[in-house]
Amino acid sequence: MRFLIVFLCLLSMPLAAQTLRLGVLSYQDRPDLVYRYQPVVQELNQRLQNIEITLTVADYEAIQTGIESHQYDLLIVDPTLYLWIRSRDSLSSVMATVFRSRNGESTSRYGGVVVVRADRATQISFTALDQYRIVTPSTQFWGTYWAQYYELFSRGLPVPSAQQVTSLGTSQATVTAILEGNADVGFLRTGQLERLIDRGVVSSGQLQVLNEQRLANYPYHTSTRLAPEWPVIALSHVDINAVRAITSALLNLSPENSTIATAGISGFVPAVDYLVVEKAMRELRLAPYDFEDQLNIVVIIKTYLIGILALVLVFLLLLIGLFTFKRQSNALAKAVAKEQKLRKEQDRHLQQLGYLFASSPSVVYALNPTTLRAHFVSANCMTLFGISAEEILATSDWWINSIHEADRAKVIAQMQRWRESGYHGSLQHTYCMQTPNGWIWVEDILNGIRNEDHVVMDLVGAHTNVSARKEANGKLELAASVFENxxxxxxxxxxxxxxxxxxxxxxxxxxxxxxxxxxxxxxxxxxxxxxxxxxxxxxxxxxxxxxxxxxxxxxxxxxxxxxxxxxxxxxxxxxxxxxxxxxxxxxxxxxxxNEQQLAHIAYFDALTGLPNRSNLTRRLVSEMQTADGTNQRFALGFLDLDGFKEINDTFGHDMGDLLLVEVAKRMRATANKSATVARFGGDEFVILLQQQDDEIEAERAYQQLLSAIGEPFRINNIDLHVSASIGITFFPQAKEIDADQLIRQADQAMYQAKIKGRNRLCVFNIDQESNLIEQHRLLEEIQLGLERDQFSLFYQPKVNMKTGEVFGYEALIRWLHPVRGCLAPGQFLPYVYQQPLELQLGEWVLRTALEQLHQWRLQGYQQSISINLAGFQLQQPDFTQRLADALVGYPDDVAKGLELEILETSAIEDLAHVSGVINSCKELGIQISLDDFGTGYSTLSHLKELSVDMLKIDHGFVRNMLESEDDLAIVKGVIGFADAFHLKVIAEGVETQAHADMLLALGCELGQGYLISRPIPPHDVLNWYGRWTNQTKPSH
Amino acid sequence: MLRISLVVTLLLALLIGVYGRAMWQQTREPVVISAHPWPGYESLFLAEEFDWLPEGVILQRSNNATESIERLRQGVVDVAALTLDEALRLNEQGTPLKIIVVMDESIGADVVVAQPHVAGLEELAGMRIALEQSAVSSIVLENLLRKANLTQDQVHLILRTPDQQNYGWSFGNYDLAITYEPYATTLMQHGGKRLFDSRQFPGMIYDVLVVRDDLSWYQQMVVSDIVAAHFRALDYIRVNREDALRRIAAWRAVSYSDTQAIFSGLYLPGLDSNRDLLSPDGPMATAIDWIQSHLLQHSLPTTERDRIFDDQFLPVKP
The missing domain is CATH 3.30.450.20 (PAS domain)
Known part of the structure; x- marks a missing residue:
């Protein structure tokens, strides 16, 4: 607590007056640089009370010497020098770090730049800089030398040697040396190149930067990774309160302050971490990190004492183990040798005995009665069984093991019984025996050999090969077994x-x-x-x-x-x-x-259980034959779900499959019992309705399917809304036709239904076929045109014919067709009538006009733009929403400059909807005019309901009004109308001065037409405006 | 005696010859990594930029996670950066793999944005929530509902991917949207406010580096080096953040300041944090249990679950 009070007192205490010496590092000992940093120091001195900072500019060595002799209190130095200082005065602290700005981007990091003359950029490679003469302001600084050196080093590229590099003291000298060809490569710090270009020493095209780094928004060229900018350091002896005060003053220096700019910097930010430079310097072994890591034996022993002790112990244990093992193995070897000698003697006796039996047709052998191990086999086993007696004797359990597994248990059991009977009589059995030549059948007869005490000492046996006999029996058994099994x-x-x-x-x-x-x-x-x-x-x-x-x-x-x-x-x-x-x-x-099941799979769809394509085709063929015979008609409908792909994409294929099952069920339930509903694959279904003499009745049946599918499907607790498009065709037809063609017709009609806007029926029409192809080709071309940006908006000025004031433009679409040239809307718009593409074009026009308006606003040009809306576009339920979306991101004055021209005919077609749209547009600040007015027989009540801002008189009436009384009457009528409803009125098709005069006489001041200007390409609009205003100015 | 040692020497030479050849052939197999653009994975691209990836490693850029998953499934790549749930699902579907590094954890990058009229969590019942059909969205929804003390039947869910949500937002078609950056910012510019985010249920949303479980010993060594390069790149982002972010911004064609904002919603775990996360009783195990019980068809037994973590690839501390 007491400490805290003392601390607080210290804080509040005014500082004792003191003078602090600031050293600033420079390439050379150049006193003139004092003038550059002096304003910064003065600014600081003004902000600090009781502290007076004095400035010295010094080179690398001078600062190092000064540090040794404690001449400095504060320093602004290169990071490498800072780390050197820190290794001497470890309590020195970084108060702040320099930051620089250019073009509105600021940074507290810098790096190195490698430049060459632009005409030599292709010859000199960053990967082989060790072959060129290099110049730099100084080899001591991070930015002018070590940053470049480290970039090469860390990428494993050859680094320059001391002989190649010359220090020239300034960046200007460095650049000059390169431009004059005295050197090949220059190393600069970031920002120097830009400053030299700004000062006109070098132009930007003369030098080329090598190994340029791609860094977003970084204001300078750089060839290396970045490191923190120069630090401002307070040496450890400076009073902590002074450090606080100076730090605060440094951070408060405003970047706008022109005094800082003279020093080439923009200000100071809180100290950053210099670890990046430290790591690099350690890797490069630069002072103060230029020591070698020395291996010290004492340190090693200290560190690994336990490990070393363990090793010694293990080694000792190994030695003892080895000694014991050797002694044991010697004793063992002696015992083995003795036993082998005995064994050999015994074997020789048995061998002799063996020769006696050699002439027998049977192999004679002797077994130990307890172990059943053979200790004698007659030598003829080689000729009879193909196995040597030695081999048999060497094999333990030869007798048992050579018996086939199937016989073994039986033989052992008999042997056991014989043994229990005290080896009474002889034991005889036949079994399968293994020999090197394969399995053979043997008859084996065993007798016990007794000693004087009637104890059985040996079992002597004889093996006789009985395979031939066995084989004859075997064949009979096989036949019986085949029969039975x-x-x-x-x-x-x-x-x-x-x-x-x-x-x-x-x-x-x-x-x-x-x-x-x-x-x-x-x-x-x-x-x-x-x-x-x-x-x-x-x-x-x-x-x-x-x-x-x-x-x-x-x-x-x-x-x-x-x-x-x-x-x-x-x-x-x-x-x-x-x-x-x-x-x-x-x-x-x-x-x-199984065959029946396969037949089902072949003819029914696995997912929905509906008949599949081949089934339907089969039924269709038979239905067509019946129809031909009885002259009864039937209808074929091709149904495709709308938006099924989106459902698959959004909810996954499992969901899509469930939906298909539900759709199939619902169709089955809705369709007539005699109808055939088949699934063609994917989301395509075909519905065959028999006996449909009445086409209207058939269409009604298909319509019912559409309504049924239109009801929402609830699957996995999600409501899915789908619709479907159906194409219908009938049979028989005037022309002969096969089943495939019939399906194709229905498919085409379905496609028609799709392009007419989905969720509808369409009956196949023979004439459609050829038209359809042509239209389809053109639609594809228009789509491609949209993608390739072949459309353009031209602008026809709308002026006040009395004052000459231009108050807006009508945007008119043009197709800059690569082959057919500039096409007017009449040449392609009719083809997209009421198609999705019409909406796409409309959307494009809207967005292009908005962008143009925005451009004009940015250039201070205030005219409005009107665009023409297709009826189809206007009738879209989400029209207002799309309009609002398009306006997102634009300032309000852009929306206010937009005007929509609605055809009178399309407006009265759906009055309620259009009047709703008009009202929402008004809320967005958009103006509405009624186009081609006079052609749609609007009534007064219509006009009242539609709160439009302007009426446009159709150019047909205007053009002919000088000749035709009727047209003149209509023009007069419209003008009167507008007057009565307080609406603005504009005449289209003003082609001659006579038209203009007449309209002015009738009280219509606004007009557009060839007299004023044809539609102008976008880039010419402002030029035209300039010419127009110059030309009309003198008149009023 | 001489003859025996000669035979032994010859046998040894033969063994070395045969095995050495096989080993040498293994060293020729490249290790292929697949990653798509995502702030959490930028360390890999940074390591590539500075040549820190070991020799023979190919870093493939995929457009999205689905591409990476498909390549991993086909065995075309050996290592991939995925979200935790994607990794588990892939494992469940029969591509055995191990999670070797946790690349990032979402701490605020996944957001619930509310319309201005929504006062707070206590009145969410009956509201319309727009969300994407994805594991991450499910996790956010689950935690949101838990916090609001509601069940899923008490709200209306509308499936909309974040890039589509903006469309109906201005018209008030939904009250809440579950989204992520940069879409969240767009909604907030249109009057939305941040109601809830992943910072409030830490330890759930992770991006991880996974490796196929059938690599040769040599490839495994290379993968260790890749992991080391990742941590080296993380270290670089830490000590030279401005340089790293400006590079990342440049190759993603966004501004430096936007890049700074994107990184603020992510936690990039370092070596020690990774060791904790990859331990069988660490926070990731909880996340895995949750994902398994809510999103996968089968749950792994605990022993199997623990087997999917592998911290053997993490570099040893110096």
Missing amino acids: AREGIAITDVNGCILEINGAFTRITGYKRNEIIGKNPRILNSGRQPASFYENMWQQILSLGFWEGEIWNRRKDGVIYAQYLTIAAVYDGQRKVSHYISLFSDITQQKE
């Missing part, structure tokens, strides 16, 4: 058809057991599905060809009827007479069902 049912009958034998599969398939069927005739399986003639043909073929095969329906024992594939073959005896019949059959019921 076959998957097919097999029955053998005698010549009268009486069943003699059946197999297991027969019972499984038919349900009859063996005892129930033997002796019976296969007739009891007859299902009755095949006529008697079928069996007659079958037997005829068996008798003549000896066999029959085919599918047949039979009845199981439980009465179930099943399908089987049956083969019957006759078996002949030695006299070529039939002795038996064999019938072989498999159950193919499952296969039949």
